[in-house]
Amino acid sequence: MKLAPLSATLLAALLGTSALAQDNAEPIRIGILHSLSGTMAISETTLKDAMLMLIEQQNAKGGVLGRKLEAVVVDPASDWPLFAEKARELVAGDKVSAVFGCWTSVSRKSVLPVFRELDSILFYPVQYEGEESERNVFYTGAAPNQQAIPAVEYLMDQGVERWVLAGTDYVYPRTTNKILEQFLKDKGVAPDDIMINYTPFGQSDWQTIVSDIKAFGGTGKKTAVVSTINGDANVPFYKELANQGITADDIPVVAFSVGEEELAGIDTAPLVGHMAAWNYFQSVDDQANYDFIDAWHSYTGKDDRVTNDPMEAHYIGFNMWVKAVEKAGSTDPDKVIDAMVGIEVPNLSGGKAVMGKDHHITKPVMVGEINEDGQFDIVWESEGEVAGDAWSDFLPESKPLIADWTQPINCGNYNTQTKTCGGAAPVIN
Amino acid sequence: MRLIRLVLICLMLPVAALAQSFDEIATLLPDGSYEDRAARVSALAASGDPRAEALLSALAAGDLAVLKADGRLVVVTGNAAQDALTGTDAGPVTRRDVTRVRVNNNLRGQIRAALGSLGLSATDPGVRARAASQLEAAPDPTQLPALEKALGTETDPAAKSALELARATVLLSAPDAAPEARAEALSLIVARRGASAQALIRAQLDDPVLKDAAASALTHIERAEKLRGWGLTLWQGVSLGSVLLLAAIGLSITFGVCGVINMAHGELVMLGAYTTFVVQEMIRNHAPGLFDWSLAIALPLAFVITGAIGIAIERGIVRKLYGRPLETLLATWGVSLILQQAVRTIFGPNNRQVGNPSWMSGSTEVFGIALTWNRVWILLFALAVFAFLMLVLRRTALGLQMRAVTQNRAMAAEMGIRTGRVDALTFGLGAGIAGLAGVALSQIDNVSPNLGQGYIVDSFMVVVFGGAGSLWGTLAGAFTLGIAGKLAEPLAGAMLAKVLILIFIILFIQKRPRGLFPTRGRAVEG
Numbered sequence: 001m002k003l004a005p006l007s008a009t010l011l012a013a014l015l016g017t018s019a020l021a022q023d024n025a026e027p028i029r030i031g032i033l034h035s036l037s038g039t040m041a042i043s044e045t046t047l048k049d050a051m052l053m054l055i056e057q058q059n060a061k062g063g064v065l066g067r068k069l070e071a072v073v074v075d076p077a078s079d080w081p082l083f084a085e086k087a088r089e090l091v092a093g094d095k096v097s098a099v100f101g102c103w104t105s106v107s108r109k110s111v112l113p114v115f116r117e118l119d120s121i122l123f124y125p126v127q128y129e130g131e132e133s134e135r136n137v138f139y140t141g142a143a144p145n146q147q148a149i150p151a152v153e154y155l156m157d158q159g160v161e162r163w164v165l166a167g168t169d170y171v172y173p174r175t176t177n178k179i180l181e182q183f184l185k186d187k188g189v190a191p192d193d194i195m196i197n198y199t200p201f202g203q204s205d206w207q208t209i210v211s212d213i214k215a216f217g218g219t220g221k222k223t224a225v226v227s228t229i230n231g232d233a234n235v236p237f238y239k240e241l242a243n244q245g246i247t248a249d250d251i252p253v254v255a256f257s258v259g260e261e262e263l264a265g266i267d268t269a270p271l272v273g274h275m276a277a278w279n280y281f282q283s284v285d286d287q288a289n290y291d292f293i294d295a296w297h298s299y300t301g302k303d304d305r306v307t308n309d310p311m312e313a314h315y316i317g318f319n320m321w322v323k324a325v326e327k328a329g330s331t332d333p334d335k336v337i338d339a340m341v342g343i344e345v346p347n348l349s350g351g352k353a354v355m356g357k358d359h360h361i362t363k364p365v366m367v368g369e370i371n372e373d374g375q376f377d378i379v380w381e382s383e384g385e386v387a388g389d390a391w392s393d394f395l396p397e398s399k400p401l402i403a404d405w406t407q408p409i410n411c412g413n414y415n416t417q418t419k420t421c422g423g424a425a426p427v428i429n
Numbered sequence: 430m431r432l433i434r435l436v437l438i439c440l441m442l443p444v445a446a447l448a449q450s451f452d453e454i455a456t457l458l459p460d461g462s463y464e465d466r467a468a469r470v471s472a473l474a475a476s477g478d479p480r481a482e483a484l485l486s487a488l489a490a491g492d493l494a495v496l497k498a499d500g501r502l503v504v505v506t507g508n509a510a511q512d513a514l515t516g517t518d519a520g521p522v523t524r525r526d527v528t529r530v531r532v533n534n535n536l537r538g539q540i541r542a543a544l545g546s547l548g549l550s551a552t553d554p555g556v557r558a559r560a561a562s563q564l565e566a567a568p569d570p571t572q573l574p575a576l577e578k579a580l581g582t583e584t585d586p587a588a589k590s591a592l593e594l595a596r597a598t599v600l601l602s603a604p605d606a607a608p609e610a611r612a613e614a615l616s617l618i619v620a621r622r623g624a625s626a627q628a629l630i631r632a633q634l635d636d637p638v639l640k641d642a643a644a645s646a647l648t649h650i651e652r653a654e655k656l657r658g659w660g661l662t663l664w665q666g667v668s669l670g671s672v673l674l675l676a677a678i679g680l681s682i683t684f685g686v687c688g689v690i691n692m693a694h695g696e697l698v699m700l701g702a703y704t705t706f707v708v709q710e711m712i713r714n715h716a717p718g719l720f721d722w723s724l725a726i727a728l729p730l731a732f733v734i735t736g737a738i739g740i741a742i743e744r745g746i747v748r749k750l751y752g753r754p755l756e757t758l759l760a761t762w763g764v765s766l767i768l769q770q771a772v773r774t775i776f777g778p779n780n781r782q783v784g785n786p787s788w789m790s791g792s793t794e795v796f797g798i799a800l801t802w803n804r805v806w807i808l809l810f811a812l813a814v815f816a817f818l819m820l821v822l823r824r825t826a827l828g829l830q831m832r833a834v835t836q837n838r839a840m841a842a843e844m845g846i847r848t849g850r851v852d853a854l855t856f857g858l859g860a861g862i863a864g865l866a867g868v869a870l871s872q873i874d875n876v877s878p879n880l881g882q883g884y885i886v887d888s889f890m891v892v893v894f895g896g897a898g899s900l901w902g903t904l905a906g907a908f909t910l911g912i913a914g915k916l917a918e919p920l921a922g923a924m925l926a927k928v929l930i931l932i933f934i935i936l937f938i939q940k941r942p943r944g945l946f947p948t949r950g951r952a953v954e955g
Contacts, residue, residue, distance in 0.1 A: 037770055039879050041778035158535050169924050199923040202883045204874045205672070207665040207804075208918045220628030235780060235875045243792055243801035248534050249566070267784055273534050285528050369533060377491055379533035 027070035028063070028331055030055060031090035033101025033111070033122075038078025042232070043310075044103050046261055047125065048073060050311045051100050053299040054318045064325050072096055080110045087111040091120040097331035098123065098321055100314055105129060105171050112137070121333050123321065125313035127256060127278075129175035133358045133390040133403030133412040136333070138340060140317035140353075141310060142279050143360055143388040144179050148226070150365040151254050151277030152180060154380045155224045160252075162193045162223040164213050169198040173228035176256070180226060182394040193221070203233045206240035214244060217251045225253040234258050238271050248273025254367070260306035263374040271370045279363040280312035281376040286350040306374075316353045316361065319345040341406055351385050358403035358412075360388025451478040452514050456502055458488065459495055459530045467539040474543035482547050484513055489540040494527035503527065542567035546575050554585035561591035568595075570603035594621060601629055608638040615639050619646040624654055624797060657797045662915050668804040670911025671811035675869055676884040677891035678811075678818060678903050679862035685898020686835050686855040689747050690754065692761040694888060695881025696768040697739060697860045701731040701867020702876045703772060706781045721786040724868060731864035739860020743853045751852075765881070773878040783871040803872045810869050814862060815904060821858070822900065831855055835898050894934050896944030905945050910934075 032051045034044035055069045063069055072094045076083040083102065090096045091114065098121040102108040105128050115122050115136040127142040152163075165180055167173025177196060184194055195216050197209055217223035229237055234255065241253070254275040260282050263271070282293065289307075292315065297303050320343045321336070327343070328335035340355050347353045353361045362385035368376025391401035391413065400417040404410070411421035454469050454476075470488070473481050487493045487504045493513060494505045503510040503519045505527060510519040532540070541563045548560030557579070564572055576596045583589045597614035600606050615633060618626045619642075627650055633643040680694045705727040712719050712726075719726070742764055750757045785803060792801040822828035830851045833841040842848050867880075874880060887910075895906025910930060917926040941947070 037773060037778075039882075041773060042780065042877060042879075045778050158533070197922065200927060202879070203923060204883055205665075205669050207668065208662070208915055209923065211661060211665075212919065218627050220632050232780070232875050232877060232879065236873060239873065240801075243790075243803065244799055245792065249538055252534055261779070264779055267782055273537070285524075287525065290525050371491060377529065377531065379531055 027068040028065070028325075029070050029072050029094055029096040031087075031094065031096035031099035031101070032071055032073045033076060033083065033087055033090060033099050034103065035078040035107075036073075036075040039232075040078040040103050040107075043261060046305075046308070047100075047103075047310055047314055049300060050296070050314050051318070053296065054315060056299070057295065058318075058322060064322050065329070065331070076101075076107070080104075080106050083107040084110045084114050087114040087122075088118070091115070091118045096120070097325075097333070098336070100125070100317065102126070103310075108137070119333055121321070121336060123314070123317035125310040125317060127309070129172045130179075130388075130390055130392050131175060131395070131398055133360070133405070135337060135359075135405055135410075135412065137359060138317060138320070138355065139360045139388065139390075140313035140320075142363055142365075143390060144176050144392055145389040146279060146363050146365055146386050147256055147277050148176050148180055149183055149394075150382055150386070151256070151275070151367055152183065152226060154277075154367050155226075155252070155254060156187065159222045160224040161189070161221040162217065162219065163189065163195070164216060164223065164225040164251075165194065165196045165228075166209070166213075166225055167198055167228035168201055168203070168230035168233060170201070170230070173198065173230075176228050177226075179392045179394045186394070199229070199233065201230060201233065203229075204236045206237045210237070210240045210244050210246070213241075213251065214246060217246075223251050225251060227253050227255040228257060229255065230257055234262060238274065242270030248275075248369070259308040259310075260375065261308045263370065264304075264306055268370055268372060268374045272372055274370050275367055275379075276370070276376060277365065277367050278309040278376075279365060280309045280348055281366055281368045281378055282307045283368070283375050283378060284349045284366075286348060288346060288350065289348040292348055312348050316345055316347055320353070320355055320361075337405070353385070354387075356387055357406050358388065358390040359405060360390055362387045451476050451480065455484060455514055458493070458502070459528075463533060463536050467536055470536070470540050470543050474547055480514065482544065485540050485544055485547075487513065488530060488532060489537050489544070491529060491532055493530040495530065496522070497526055497528060502530075505529075538567045542569055542572070546572050549575055549579045554588045557583070557585070558588040558591040561588065561595040565591070565595040565598045568599045568602040570599060570606075573599050573603065573606070593617065598629065601633060604636065611636070612639055612642065615642055615646075624650050624657070627654075653797065660796060660798050662919070663912065664798055664800060666912030666915035667908060668808060668911070669915055670908035671804075671808040672870065672873070673887055673891050673911055674904060674907035675807070675811045675814065675866035676863075677888040677895075677907055678815065678900070679859040679866065680888045681859075681892045681895070681897065681900065681903040682818070682831070682862075683856050683859035684892055686831050687743075687747070687751075687852050688754070689751075689757050689856070690761070690889075691742075691747075691856075691859070692758060692885065693742065693765040693768060694859075694863055695883070695885035696765045697735045697863035697881070698867040698870060698884055699772065699876075699878065699881040700735050700738065700768065701864035702783065702871035702874075702880055703776060703781070703867075704731040704734055704864065705868045705871040706776075706783050706876050709783055720784070721788060723784075724786060724789075724872075727868045728865060731868045732861040735864025735867070736857040736861030739863075740853050740857035742860070743856035747856065748849070748852070765885075769878045769881070776878075778878065781876045783876045785872055789872055807869050807873065810865075814865055815900065818858075818862065818900060827851070827854055827858075890930070890934055892944075894937065894944055896946040899944070899946040902944055902946030909945075 032048050034048045035041050036045055036048060052071055055071050058064065059068050072090060074086040074090060076086045087099060090099055100123045102111060102122070102124050103126050108124055111122065112134055116134065120136060122137045123140055124137055125140050127147050128139070130143040163184055165177045167177055181194060181196065185191070199209065213225060252273065252275055254277055256277055258276050259278060293307055296305060296307055320340065323343050323345060324336050324339040325331055328339040341357055343355045344352050349364055351364055353363065355361055364385050365382040366378050367380040368378045371377050390403040391398040393399050400415050401413050402416055403412045404414060414421050451473065454472050457469055458466060470485060473485060492504050492506060494503055496503055496510070496519065501519065502513040504513050505522060508521050508523065510522045510527065511517070512519050545560040545563030548556050551557050551560065564576065576592060576599060580589070580592045580596060583592055597617045600611050600614040601618060618629060630643050630646055633639040676698060680691060683689055683691050705724065708727040708730060709723045712723050746760050746764065747757055750760060789803045789806055792799045822832060830841070830846045833846055834848050834851050838848055870880070891903060891906045891910055894910060895902030913933070914926055914930050917929050921929060
């Protein structure tokens with residue numbers, strides 16, 4: 001297995017690079033770095049399948065630069081150090097041109113040094129806490145200003161005055177809640193009207209916390225829960241809410257990590273009316289989306305497979321990569337990275353995604369309410385797309401920072417006050 | 430078409446006071462802000478048009494849509510569409526042909542209130558009572574005359590009581606109403622709803638007339654709430670303890686008798702949960718009427734399946750490693766990974782849906798404490814499993830042999846007990862109990878391949894704390910840790926509570942290395 005590509009590369013090197021470009025027989029390799037086993041398999045397996053489908057579709061259209069695409073799938077097994085090892089294997093061993101992968105922030109952080117050192121490209125498809133911009137990484141998921149903040153603004157519009165910020169205890173909820181807390185205070189919400197709660201991964205006993213939320217919401221002011229509770233712990237959380245008689249009419253929950261895939265395994269009746277904020281829902285009313293869903297169903301052979309936001313992010317990221325490679329006329333990472341900024345591709349909700357200078361993309365923001373079918377009814381949508389903000393303006397330490405990977409700045413954390421690169425220490429997680 | 434409608438809205442908003450026909454308002458339902466649309470919903474309900482109820486119900490259910498082709502308002506059911514205004518058939522549609530009319534929680538609440546006012550005049554007293562509760566949930570002062578009119582003619586006691594509550598709630602939400610009527614309303618609310626109306630009562634503190642009555646009612650309520658809070662914490666602790674007991678009790682006997690730390694115990698629990706899933710799937714497909722019995726069917730199956738796997742693990746792996754605890758630990762951990770990935774391969778990595786039978790859903794109230802049925806049943810079940818195990822240990826030959834082996838393996842062997850067979854059966858029994866725990870836990874936790882991992886550490890804590898091999902120790906350990914955890918949680922938060930419990934156990938083990946109830950016996954002590 002390992003020998004074949006190695007010898008092929010050797011051969012190509014002997015023949016010279018000009019011969020390589022013309023060689024139709026030599027496919028372009030794309031790495032897929034998603035956990036297929038371990039705790040994160042629940043979310044990441046689908047993304048691997050989505051990538052394989054996109055690659056198959058592109059090959060049906062004739063590939064890229066006249067060459068076929070070939071997927072190299074590895075399984076980092078939800079093990080963070082293994083992510084780094086497998087990334088190295090993909091880039092250095094299999095000589096992939098780009099890698100699509102990672103889910104948790106800690107897995108992304110663990111592969112960053114590899115991509116920096118080997119100068120390759122990673123497409124990261126999941127909403128995250130921001131406070132990062134790397135030259136070798138393209139963030140196709142949402143930054144906090146593209147998900148959390150608009151959702152909270154929508155709830156404010158709906159008359160919510162008291163806020164529970166509930167999250168799993170790790171970097172994404174902690175950073176997001178820090179940003180949200182500051183945002184709420186800036187909007188004039190009293191500290192007494194904000195309750196922050198963290199729970200361990202996989203929390204299954206929610207009795208106390210739900211009682212606390214019930215008491216907190218019992219003061220007469222409209223209360224909402226902003227949930228950054230991670231995947232698995234959500235089901236018992238919602239079950240406990242329903243069992244204690246709290247419905248979305250009393251205390252709505254808006255979640256940032258609950259999508260169609262997470263709802264697929266549970267009885268959604270007690271969840272009806274609770275919300276999620278994403279940049280894409282399967283229920284988006286757009287012909288391109290319906291085409292995508294149909295293609296997904298025929299690819300997987302199952303009509304009940306759902307699509308979700310990170311899948312759309314990979315759809316956008318993959319199409320951007322194809323366009324950038326065609327623009328650069330090469331798969332050379334440096335050329336592709338330079339070609340990426342400003343690339344524009346259609347998203348699945350009838351708009352356009354544009355790659356920004358900080359390697360984040362423009363996205364529409366949507367709030368959906370869970371319905372009986374385990375899908376989301378979209379109840380609010382931003383007007384047009386919102387550009388991602390790598391460094392939040394709501395955190396004092398990152399306020400002066402911007403990311404700009406074009407000349408002359410060419411820096412991931414440029415301090416606009418001191419006009420230096422790396423002016424402030426990035427938030428260390 | 431959409432553009433025309435938008436222009437229409439712009440033209441009509443300033444003259445909204447002018448009468449619009451029902452059809453005109455209805456066609457405007459999809460457009461504008463949620464507030465504008467709520468106003469149209471009220472207008473439709475007030476129009477007195479017989480079509481209003483069906484139209485608004487369809488809107489609340491999310492079935493109302495706009496045909497993309499001609500902008501007509503239709504009600505979609507499955508693949509069929511019906512013109513929402515004329516009721517004529519609009520032909521088959523797919524999701525590509527229609528745009529659903531958006532409804533959010535607030536608007537849905539307003540629709541329900543509007544529907545409530547329509548339902549007040551229904552002939553069925555049940556519908557009238559429901560309509561009154563809907564008005565109570567979304568109090569709207571403009572509905573007061575309608576409520577009073579309905580109260581005047583109401584004869585059904587249940588509907589009348591609901592109407593009185595609704596009227597009182599509406600009165601308290603209308604600061605301009607007559608003070609005497611509001612005072613009367615407040616005493617009614619305090620008497621009938623008590624703590625559940627705390628927010629409404631607190632809102633009356635600003636009212637000069639009702640201030641004192643509201644304040645004294647609140648102090649009463651708060652005192653009762655404090656007591657209730659303690660009761661609630663205690664209940665939650667007992668409930669958590671019962672879950673820990675279920676998860677740990679099987680581990681306790683294998684640990685006690687065989688001296689083996691079975692790292693795959695959590696995965697056996699997970700397999701029990703998956704057995705429940707498979708049973709429920711079969712019932713759903715073949716005999717939906719039996720759904721409420723699914724757990725009763727799953728219990729013996731889970732016991733047999735996980736018990737058999739347990740015996741297989743013991744015979745195949747553990748038996749070869751007795752006396753080498755480190756190797757056993759690693760080998761059973763390997764087994765746990767194999768089981769996890771096997772389930773992931775067969776059932777997929779996603780959570781599987783296990784439903785609650787009707788008798789396990791919802792909650793009941795005892796002294797104002799909401800006891801959720803699933804947790805009540807799990808507590809009873811945990812105690813039943815405990816009693817069953819006690820019975821096995823005290824009253825059966827196997828139990829006698831097990832106790833003998835626990836106390837002194839060599840001596841028991843001398844007496845003619847086949848210790849190998851006892852080990853296998855004990856392991857199987859422990860595994861079977863894990864399967865039973867899985868059936869119960871499927872009701873409160875995710876059924877995913879990772880289910881077991883969440884319980885293995887907690888189970889070990891219980892076993893170590895209670896004293897390995899002692900059932901009473903496990904019982905005491907589980908409930909102590911459960912209640913202590915719940916007492917610490919509000920003070921320190923869920924994260925810190927876990928840490929505190931861990932520190933407590935470490936300190937405790939320093940003092941009493943054999944746990945709360947140390948097993949006595951020469952082999953154990955030596």
